[in-house]
Amino acid sequence: MLRYANPAKFMSLSGAVLPWLAAASALLLAGGLYLGLFAAPPDYQQGDTVRVMFVHVPAAWTAMMAYGLMAAASLIGLVWRHPLADVAAKTAAPLGALFTALGLITGSLWGRPMWGTWWVWDGRLTSFLLLLFLYLGYIALWNAIEDETRAARAAAILALVGAVNLPIIEFSVDWWTTLHQGESILRRGGSLIAPVFLWPLFAMALGYTALFFTLWLVRIRTEILTRRARSLMLMGAP
Amino acid sequence: MTAFLALLSRDIRLAARAGGGAMLALAFFAAVATLVPLGVGADLKLLARIAGGVLWVAAVLASLLALDRLFQADFEDGSLDVIALGPLSLEATCLAKIAAHWLTTGLPLTILSPLLAVLFDLPFAATAALFVSLLIGTPAVGAIGAIGAGLTVGVRRGGLILPLIVLPLLAPAVIFGAGAVLAVLDGLSNGALPLLAAFSFAAVLLSPFAAAAALRLNLAG
Structure with missing residues (x-):
């Protein structure tokens, strides 16, 4: 594992993997979208609105996965002081924030026809909004500190504190809604999802994951190249 | 222990005397609480229904107001470096600072x-x-806030970033604190x-380590 943490090795390996990963995400997303938007029948209760699920649920999954990866990279960066891990954590954050926002927006678009409102203070929604703020705070902290290693360490501490606190936030928000929820705005919980809906969802989830890793690799590579260009410029400066 | 108490009493005296800001947090707390009825109406x-939530949010904001200076003032005049070189570990320093902050902000807010x-x-x-929930909950606000203060010490616009990184982490305190008041109103x-109490205990126990790690980082830089 650590063998590939060498930036030069990483650049050659990621450069070889990247086209395949990009192609895989394009294929999976295209297939998933076709299955979800055209092949799958309208739901007997939700009608065509059910199709929002195929872009919404994977976005939420990817957003959570991104935080997990960011926290893991932060831990590695903090313990082994590895610059590549710092770069990985830094570049995962905006992607995570993006997928979180995507999950919130698509959820809101689904909620309008289904629940009759753009927003409810449901446990899931609220903790996702807080997750978005965690991402934004992380990005803001990183941008505020000029020295890159210091910024990486500070942001890593914040990411780990957030990782410890995130389950507690989740729990407290769930506890809060179960206490307060008067009218029941329930999802179609309990009833199993039919295979005709499950397959597009599965394809889309894989597609989103592949897309995340593609974008992540591109961002890490761009960051490494930017740093190289900067140090070359500093070396060449009179 | 002597060093701990010395730091604690120094910080309390600094906060209580002119230019401290302990009174400012109290006045801010009262002012925010006064503005809310003007906004939502005098019903x-x-x-009564929203009092718990409003006062809890106001208390959190008032605590944050003073948190900005938790390490910043000592960092700017160099005394934080002296403290770091002294016999007290940075973790204990953070705990003393959190305790001093609570005694000069959280406790007066609770009493008010x-x-x-x-x-x-x-x-x-x-x-x-409400009184009991603020009494046991405000230490968590100071403790988690101390992590944010440690991370943003010496950072440009640190005072603006501090609330953004601390407020989402404080959601459980607000939920449980205001929830305790609502539960009484609803007879639950x-x-x-x-x-x-569990959240607050864990926060006070673990935060000094994270805050000290952040301070160590910013002092080295």
């Missing part, structure tokens, strides 16, 4: 809260719940206070 039933609760027409039992059994 006493509604005000029943008076403001009267303005919100909160029944006596609910006021007692109160599970919020033990949860708040």
